Amino acid sequence: MEILTIVLALALLAVVIGVISAPLRGAAKRGATDGDRSHGSDPSPELSELEAAREAKYREIRDAELDFRTGKLSPEDYEAIDGALRAEALEILERIARAGGEAPGVENSAARGG
Amino acid sequence: MADLGRICLLLALLVCVYGIGASVYGARSGRVEFSDSGRRAVYALAIILTVAFAVLEIAFLRDDFAFNTVADTSSRTTPAFYRAAAVWSSQEGSLLLWAWLLSLWSSLALFLVRRRMREVAAYATAVLLGFGAFFIALMIFYATPFATTSPTPAEGVGLDPLLRFPTMMIHPPMLYSGYTLCTIPFAFAMGALLARRVDADWIRATRRFAFAAWLFLGVGILLGARWSYAELGWGGYWGWDAVENASLMPWLTGTAFLHSLMIQEKRGMLKVWNVSLVLATGTLAIMGTFLVRSGILNSIHAFGGATLGVPFVTLIAVLIAGSIYLVVSRREMLRSEHRIDSLLSRESIFLANNVVLVGLCFVIFWGTYFPLISEALTGHEASVGPPWFDRYTVPLALLLVLLSGIGPVIAWRRATLANARRNLVAPTLVALIALVSLLGAGLSGKPFAIAMFCCAAFVLGSIGQEFFRGARARRAMSGEPAPVALLALVRRNRRRYGGYIVHVGIAVLFVGVAASSSFQHASEVGLSPGKSTHVGAYKVTYVRPTATVTPRNDVAHTGSTLSLGALLDVSKRGHHVATLRPSQGYYDSGEPSQGSVGHLIGGQAVSHISMSGGVTRDVWTAIAPNISTPALQRIVTVGNRTLPPDEAEVAIGFLARAYLKDPPPAQFHLIVSPLVMWIWIGGAIVFGGGLIAIWPAPSAVRRRVAMRSRARAAHGLARA
Helix, strand or coil: CCHHHHHHHHHHHHHHHHHHHHHHHHHHHHCCCHHHHCCCCCCCHHHHHHHHHHHHHHHHHHHHHHHHHCCCCCHHHHHHHHHHHHHHHHHHHHHHHHCCCCCCCHHHHHHCCC | CHHHHHHHHHHHHHHHHHHHHHHHHHHHHCCHHHHHHHHHHHHHHHHHHHHHHHHHHHHHHCCCCCEHHHHHHCCCCCCHHHHHHHHHHCHHHHHHHHHHHHHHHHHHHHHHCCCCCHHHHHHHHHHHHHHHHHHHHHHHHCCCCCCECCCCCCCCCCCCHHHCCHHHHHHHHHHHHHHHHHHHHHHHHHHHHHCCCCCHHHHHHHHHHHHHHHHHHHHHHHHHHHHHHHCCCCCCCCCCCHHHHHHHHHHHHHHHHHHHHHHHHHHCCCHHHHHHHHHHHHHHHHHHHHHHHHCCCCCCCCCCCCCCHHHHHHHHHHHHHHHHHHHHHCHHHHCCCCCCCCCCCHHHHHHHHHHHHHHHHHHHHHHHHHHHHHHHHHCCCCCCCHHHHHHHHHHHHHHHHHHHHHHHHCCCCCCCHHHHHHHHHHHHHHHHHHHHHHHHCCCCCCHHHHHHHHHHHHHHHHHHHHHHHHHHHHHHHHCCCHHHHHHHHHHHCHHHHHHHHHHHHHHHHHHHHHHHHHCCEEEEEEECCCCEEEECCEEEEEEEEEEEECHHHCCCCCCCCEEEEEEEEEEECCEEEEEECCEEEECCCCCHHHCCCHHHHCCCCEEECEEEECCCEEEEEEEECCCCCHHHHHHHHHHHHHCCHHHCHHHHHHHHHHHHHCCCCEEEEEEEEECCHHHHHHHHHHHHHHHHHHCCCCHHHHHHHHHHHHHHHHHHHHHC
16 A cells, blocks of 8 residues: 555544544533533524424415415405414414514514504 | 545445444434534545545546556546546446535535534434445445556546537436435435424425425436437437436426425425425435446446345335334324315415326336336336327326416415406416417327417416516515516515426426427438438438548547548528538447457447527437448458558548548438427526525525514504
């Protein structure tokens, strides 16, 4: 085996070990407790799910408005669907707030009377 | 350097095994540092396989024939571009390309979700590394790209002449990118099921990769069709070849998934259906990879030599069994949150569209694997050809195009009959105008083609109406000029309007398919110089023969030793239309037993077609010169007897001059196909629409939209 091959292989091995072990070395250095290891600064699974549901609901509200403006929904149907979607969206926002996430503007908008 | 390649493979396998263990442990114990280490194992795998790929690529570019793969698929006379791309022309090199692309796409996907869905991502990492370990193990134990021979051969066999075309060299990387991208939603679906987190989050995270897989697969399929049409000598773009079908099936299920996931996002419905589609798409992608290496089916695409059938069948069985087990065991949490409100809704149309797509996939699956099943059951191999496929796929394709025009004009959740009728008037009118025009032009003999043209016109009318009404609504709100309103409309609703553009592209593509397959004129005729024939409305005259000698002068730039062809004049009603130059390339066989002159042209002869393409029609020609005449064969025989190998090219020059001086009649295959170009244009439109749909909105725009939506949602509650 050529010397160059050995050198390159060892260099590659060093890089691989460095890349893979970085989180383990970091955790050891922080001396993290068992309770902290599973959360860090990442959102909780429930919060992530609610945020995904929120984005989908916003998109549904916009789609319904676009459907109405392009003549696919009658005014009566649009009003019913839009009302239902907004209520569902607010429920999600409230659940986000309870789960500790950001849901600004709900109380303020309501207090201003819309 | 082959040793470095082998070390890379061993290291890669160890990294995969470690990564699987670390990821699973991290997921089960909640220890984030192990999940992160597992994710980083994927990054490390990408680094290692990049080095391995570079080693093999350098070997090809340096003509290092000590590598068996290089000696078997390259040569000093193979043009540089094809030498660089020949890496993936062999079984071994293509496995390395597959694994490398898998590592790259997996790294990107896991990097993008590194701060979300940790438990799901950890299991997904294990699945992706499992795929990586499988392919690397194949390379270590069955088909290594780094096998070497000593002593080193002086020259290689050369690249298969059939592969010496630009589109054919780009086609595998695009197709493999599609296949490997299909494994990412698969892995995340498995991860979501294993972690019991089958919610909207994993859909949101993997939707873009599912779309990217669909895009790359589609481009790969189109490139393959283009290669077949523009390079092979049979004049067609789709032959229902087993490997073509194998790439189409995951594309069909992927298309179904992209539609039905919108229903899950909005209504929390079809969870079992969606997760099954994703798992089926990933499994079909592996089956597509398996087909070319199994030796069980006949195909122009199949790799010769050792088969990898048993390991692949084992993997596919594990994938199917694992998928079924997980879906059945998690069925309670996959229950739909809502039901479809109305049969007259976009949800219903999407569902119908899904049924048609899956039905198409089933038909193609049956027709592709039927020979194998038949042989297993009866002992006799049965063949299923294009007429069988056409009989069942054409009606389904018509239905698919029709639904793609109906869906955009129907509202989500529910639409009234009056509204639906009103929205369908304009598209129906456009379809009727198309029908009357076609019948008036005398095109009545092909009902399926006429039906497809009308359905496509319906789609164009429907989508055109959507853009018009959307821009008008935008203008009413913002007062912008029409072009600005249109752009803003698309920019703010990329998924919807990008999808509409995709529908337009599909309709255009099917118009090209219907026209070119139903109204084609073809003939096969022998001609001598000066003689003419007619094909369709065109007159084709064989003006004179052509010839080039030596790989350096090969006009097709594919390295052929000798190229014989013809200059053809194409005219219509006395007016010159095009000059075509079809030729046939003869390549070095590398077989000394054929003689010093014979081996120079004794390899596989490959047709280089010549074509005049246009928006209304293509005129396509291929030639099969006759070099078996006694006069020409005498030159080869005498040359074999009298010329040493280093002077044999002189005889090739004599052969060419003799052919030019007294050319025997040549066989010509002539085709006039209407609207073929619209297949490629339609494909480009699909690609453009897909890019628009997948492109993320700028983050500032996303924040503004989210804030406005929050305020409006709150306003609605305050009003109530």
